[in-house]
Amino acid sequence: MNRFMIPLFGFVALVVLLAVGLRLNPHEVPSPLIDKQAPAFSVPQLRDPQVQLSDRSLLGKVTLLNVWASWCGGCRHEHPLLVELAARHKLPIYGLDYKDESTNALAWLTQNGDPYTAIGFDALGKVGLDYGVYGVPETYLLDRHGVIRYKHTGPLSRDVLEDTLLPLIERLEHEPA
Amino acid sequence: MNRLNTAMAALCLSFCTAATAAFSDTALEARFKTLTSELRCLVCQNQTIADSNAALAIDLRNEVERMLQAGATDSAIVDYMVARYGDFVLYRPPVKSTTLLLWAAPALFLGVGLGGWLWLVRASRRTVTQELTAEEQTRAQSLLRERAQLHTEGHRA
Numbered sequence: 001m002n003r004f005m006i007p008l009f010g011f012v013a014l015v016v017l018l019a020v021g022l023r024l025n026p027h028e029v030p031s032p033l034i035d036k037q038a039p040a041f042s043v044p045q046l047r048d049p050q051v052q053l054s055d056r057s058l059l060g061k062v063t064l065l066n067v068w069a070s071w072c073g074g075c076r077h078e079h080p081l082l083v084e085l086a087a088r089h090k091l092p093i094y095g096l097d098y099k100d101e102s103t104n105a106l107a108w109l110t111q112n113g114d115p116y117t118a119i120g121f122d123a124l125g126k127v128g129l130d131y132g133v134y135g136v137p138e139t140y141l142l143d144r145h146g147v148i149r150y151k152h153t154g155p156l157s158r159d160v161l162e163d164t165l166l167p168l169i170e171r172l173e174h175e176p177a
Numbered sequence: 178m179n180r181l182n183t184a185m186a187a188l189c190l191s192f193c194t195a196a197t198a199a200f201s202d203t204a205l206e207a208r209f210k211t212l213t214s215e216l217r218c219l220v221c222q223n224q225t226i227a228d229s230n231a232a233l234a235i236d237l238r239n240e241v242e243r244m245l246q247a248g249a250t251d252s253a254i255v256d257y258m259v260a261r262y263g264d265f266v267l268y269r270p271p272v273k274s275t276t277l278l279l280w281a282a283p284a285l286f287l288g289v290g291l292g293g294w295l296w297l298v299r300a301s302r303r304t305v306t307q308e309l310t311a312e313e314q315t316r317a318q319s320l321l322r323e324r325a326q327l328h329t330e331g332h333r334a
Binding site for chain 1: 220262264265
């Protein structure tokens with residue numbers, strides 16, 4: 001091998017390394033909660049504060065838990081996808097209204113549509129803290145045993161929904177009970 | 178998504194500044210300072226939760242304060258954060274299979290550099306100390322003689 005090829009190979013390796021590095025999204029932090037039981041919680045429901053929503057409400061079926069807030073711009077962006085998903089009756093979508101004002105949240109839902117089966121009202125962000133929420137919107141996919149199987153941080157996109165979420169939902173629904 | 182990242186970065190630039198908490202106990206305050214300067218804010222990723230004023234950093238600071246007041250140990254607080262946000266919250270990640278490369282990289286790079294340098298030195302020394310065969314020796318001498326002759330002739334002309 002020509003010794004002048006060695007620096008060339010080194011250079012190409014460096015370029016590949018940097019090119020991969022540039023394409024990574026540093027805001028996507030792997031969640032330690034994947035494949036763990038969803039943290040327990042119990043909060044009043046947004047639409048009916050007399051009734052509690054808890055982690056036990058999510059058991060028994062594959063569910064989506066979407067953390068959102070009326071002050072969150074990215075939530076408005078992804079919301080039509082959730083409304084569409086709800087209309088397809090794929091699975092129950094639960095909401096967690098994170099550090100919000102209930103009047104603002106309810107008005108926001110009236111304006112943008114309400115895809116949620118039920119919404120927990122996490123006024124102080126305590127539940128969000130237990131779920132490791134660091135940038136709303138965040139979406140968790142839970143299997144029927146209440147185990148978190150997938151988490152998406154940031155607004156859902158059509159690509160994430162069609163290529164990742166829906167196939168995974170399909171797979172989880174066919175898992176033996 | 179890109180626009181969102183830029184907006185996030187801009188938010189960080191404008192809001193991520195230092196903040197403090199009130200403690201009556203100085204020992205507790207010292208622990209609070211050490212702990213918060215070892216935990217990363219996940220919104221302003223290159224800041225500790227002590228430095229950042231992002232809403233999340235404030236929440237996490239409050240949580241550290243609450244746990245300290247409740248008598249939690251430092252390791253309990255760190256474990257609490259890691260359980261929720263992963264090793265990424267730690268500025269000093271633990272050594273384990275997923276972080277091994279991270280920890281080994283400096284030694285690895287040093288080794289590769291040293292190895293390469295040694296190899297180069299050896300390679301160059303090899304070419305210098307290579308001895309000529311008797312045949313080459315005579316040929317070299319005749320070449321030198323020829324050159325010297327040309328030189329003197331040149332001067333004469």
